[in-house]
Amino acid sequence: MTTQPRQLIRQDVQSMHAYAVQDATGMVKLDAMENPHRLPEALQAELGQRLGALALNRYPGERVNDLRHALATYAAMPEGFDIMLGNGSDELISMLALACDVPASADGQVGAASVLAPVPGFVMYAMSAQLQGLTFHGVPLTADFELDEAAMLQAIAEHRPAITYLAYPNNPTANLWNDAVIEKIIQAVGEQGGLVVMDEAYQPFSSKSYIDRLARHSHVLLMRTLSKFGLAGVRLGYMMGPKALIAEIDKVRPPYNISVLNCECALFALEHTDVFAAQAQALRSQRGFLLEALTRLPGVQVFPSDANMILVRVPDAQKTFEGLKARQVLIKNVSKMHPLLANCLRLTVGTVAENQQMLAALEASL
Numbered sequence: 001m002t003t004q005p006r007q008l009i010r011q012d013v014q015s016m017h018a019y020a021v022q023d024a025t026g027m028v029k030l031d032a033m034e035n036p037h038r039l040p041e042a043l044q045a046e047l048g049q050r051l052g053a054l055a056l057n058r059y060p061g062e063r064v065n066d067l068r069h070a071l072a073t074y075a076a077m078p079e080g081f082d083i084m085l086g087n088g089s090d091e092l093i094s095m096l097a098l099a100c101d102v103p104a105s106a107d108g109q110v111g112a113a114s115v116l117a118p119v120p121g122f123v124m125y126a127m128s129a130q131l132q133g134l135t136f137h138g139v140p141l142t143a144d145f146e147l148d149e150a151a152m153l154q155a156i157a158e159h160r161p162a163i164t165y166l167a168y169p170n171n172p173t174a175n176l177w178n179d180a181v182i183e184k185i186i187q188a189v190g191e192q193g194g195l196v197v198m199d200e201a202y203q204p205f206s207s208k209s210y211i212d213r214l215a216r217h218s219h220v221l222l223m224r225t226l227s228k229f230g231l232a233g234v235r236l237g238y239m240m241g242p243k244a245l246i247a248e249i250d251k252v253r254p255p256y257n258i259s260v261l262n263c264e265c266a267l268f269a270l271e272h273t274d275v276f277a278a279q280a281q282a283l284r285s286q287r288g289f290l291l292e293a294l295t296r297l298p299g300v301q302v303f304p305s306d307a308n309m310i311l312v313r314v315p316d317a318q319k320t321f322e323g324l325k326a327r328q329v330l331i332k333n334v335s336k337m338h339p340l341l342a343n344c345l346r347l348t349v350g351t352v353a354e355n356q357q358m359l360a361a362l363e364a365s366l
C-alpha cells in the first residue's frame with residue numbers, strides 16, 4: 001500500500017480552504033482596506049537609499065528594538081507596558097493561539113483553551129484558533145452590528161475563553177461598539193481569568209482608541225498594524241500589554257520574524273508620520289463624501305463607519321459585485337460570510353478618482 005505525501009498533512013488542514021486573495025490585475029483595487037496613496041517620490045528615493053545600504057547579510061539585530069521604542073512612543077504606550085512585533089498582526093494572532101494552546105486535561109475537568117469573538121468579524125481569529133486545535137466560539141452581533149451584551153456575557157461564562165477578541169472598529173462592519181458594553185465584557189473575561197485583545201487595525205481612521213483605558217486592566221492587550229496606516233506590503237503588526245504578560249507571549253515568536261527591510265521601512269514611516277497623517281485625513285474626508293453619496297443611491301443601505309471601509313447592503317450582492325468587476329472595480333462580496341451580512345458588500349475608501357469610478361460603477365450595477 002502506498003501513501004500519498006498529501007495524506008501526511010493533517011486531515012483538518014486538507015479539508016480547509018486556503019485564504020483567498022482575489023486577482024486584482026488591471027482593477028481599481030478596493031477590496032482589502034489598503035491605503036491607495038504611495039510615498040511621495042522624494043521619500044521613495046530616500047527610502048531606497050536607506051534600504052540599499054542595509055546589511056542584508058546579517059540577521060535582524062538591535063534595530064528591531066529601535067522600532068519597538070519608536071512604535072511605543074508613537075502609540076503613547078502606558079508606563080509598565082511592553083510591546084512586541086509581528087509580521088503583520090496576522091502573525092500576532094497566530095502567536096496568541098500558539099501561546100494559549102492549553103490541552104484538555106485527561107480527566108476532562110479542564111477544557112482545552114478556546115477563542116471567542118463576535119461574528120461577523122475578522123476571519124483570522126477563527127482560522128488561527130482552528131489551526132492551533134482550539135475551539136472558536138463566534139457570538140452573533142445584533143442585526144445592526146452592535147455587540148449582543150447578554151449573548152456575549154452568557155458565552156464568556158459558559159466557555160471561559162482564553163482569548164476574547166474585540167475589533168475596535170470591527171471588520172467587515174466598520175463600526176465601533178458601545179463602550180459600556182465593552183467594559184462589561186472586559187470585566188467578565190477578567191473575572192474568569194481570560195485575556196481580551198483589542199484589535200485596532202483601523203486606528204488611523206477611528207474617532208476612538210482604547211489606548212487611554214489600557215492601563216486600567218492587567219488582562220487586556222492592544223494590537224495594531226501598519227497595514228491600514230499605509231504599509232500593507234511591509235508586514236508590521238504590534239501588540240502592547242503589561243510587561244510580564246508580553247514577555248510570556250513573546251517566547252513563541254520566531255526569533256527573526258521582522259526582516260531588516262520591514263524594520264527599516266517602518267522606522268522610516270515613523271520619521272514621516274506627517275505624510276501618513278495627511279493621507280489618513282484625506283481618506284477620512286473621502287469616507288464622509290462616500291457615506292453621503294451612497295446614502296443617495298436608491299435601494300442601498302449604508303452602515304456607519306469609523307474605518308477606511310464602508311459596508312453597504314444592496315438588493316442583489318452577487319449581481320452588483322459582478323457588475324462592478326466587469327467595470328474594473330474590485331470590492332469584497334461579504335454576503336456569504338455570515339447570515340447577518342446577507343446581500344452586503346464591503347467597499348474600501350480609495351482616492352478621489354477611484355471613489356468616483358466606484359460610485360459610477362456601483363450605480364450602474366445595482
Ligand SMILES: *Cc1c(COP(=O)(O)O)cnc(C)c1O
Pocket residue numbers: 087088089090091122167170171199201224225226227232236237
Ligand atoms: C487587516 C486586519 C488585520 C491584520 O492586518 P495585518 O496586515 O496582518 O497586520 C487585523 N485585524 C483586523 C480587524 C483587520 O481588519
